[in-house]
Amino acid sequence: MSFDLIVRGGTLVTPEGVRRADLGISGGQIVELSEELTAGGPEVDATGLHVLPGVLDAHVHLNEPGRTHWEGFETGTRALAAGGATSFFDMPLNSSPPVLDRATFEAKRERGEQKSLIDFGLWGGLTPLNLDRLDELADCGVIGFKAFMSHSGLDEFPAVDDTALYEGLKTAARLNLVVATHAESDNLTRHFTEQARTGGGHSVRDYLGTRPVVAELEAVQRALLYAGELGARLHLVHLSSGAAVAMAFEARQRGVDVSIETCAHYLHFTDEDVEKMGALLKCAPPLRSQAVQHHLWDELLAGHVDIVGSDHSPAPPDRKTSENFFALWGGISGAQSTLNVLLSGGHHGRGLPLEAVAALSALNPARRFGMQRKGALATGLDADFVVVDLGHEFELTELYDRWKQNPYLGVHFKGLVQATYSRGRKVYGQGQFDDSVRGQLLRPGR
Ligand SMILES: NC(=O)N[C@H]1NC(=O)NC1=O
């Protein structure tokens, strides 16, 4: 027997454990995984290297069509691939118009199929404007619905109030799709923002003060209550505090169907970094104190976090330049760095097992969103994998996303992505991309 490709000599990170084994790949799938493949075919020498499942980043804003100059499929997916990602789910905003119905879904799907280097799924929006379009979006193949519980930053994507959230969860439950919430209290964040404004506050500290942990906890609690009551599937994106993770995990113990995401920047940066670096690190919910970050890591190390995403959300330099911190775009460029943070801060820094790194970045998002061919190194699955030199220390200097303003520039990491393979094809390796490759649309249950 011969294969299209053999990955020989590597140490594989599989759900059953870390083991020395070879991969045999044919037709874009892993068809054999064994200690010593004897068959022939083109080979990749992975001796001394680790092979992990390709990252599935469940939280990305590529903003195309409509705001491609902020970030688009071409540059965004290069950054993702260089960071070890082989698939991602794109948020319904900040593309313009946002994905709120069939026409806007199809417009984005078309762009993705033309330009994405790796496979992609699309989130649909859940807003008070399109409650009657959720069936239509489900039919298109959205991987779930995304709702904001506070202002989204864009008036064209309004936040859900209590009734819209309740009705949206109810419909999504009938459709068996996940609802993802940006969980911050609109009442509290508005109130504190108004207070800061009238007091003339425009500093980093003023901004951080308008989005305290309690605003996250209040919204998380409410979303959990509704989801539990309705038997809906809830996904809490970018939890920024250990307390919010603990609250959600406790609800799951009681039977609420909830999955828990945090993002790399909450694990890597703190509020003190925002004070030093400014606009590059403005996001919502904001970066927290070192004590809150410690608690978040503790929750993650205890196995209470399911998914780590990037929430990659860049904007052009003019949206990131102002004396008034409140006027800046909120969003962090992180598409390339999630695996780096998990390997450096997690595995090397805190003893997070490689199996957990793979679960947080690939297996758990694949399972939660019904990506049956994704998420693990196992026979019968897509040959999506990343070759990593685990002991290699380096300074991140090459970034491939749209804008060069990036908080991870110059960061020292341990664990270098050498190459990324999507369905058996090398899409990234040592600074080079194969631009002939195109990703496919991913739908739940396929
Ligand atoms: N619209 C958008 O990208 N929002 C993201 N940015 C951010 O900092 N938090 C978000 O939810």
Ligand SMILES: [Zn+2]
């Ligand atoms: Zn958000």
Ligand SMILES: [Zn+2]
């Ligand atoms: Zn987001």
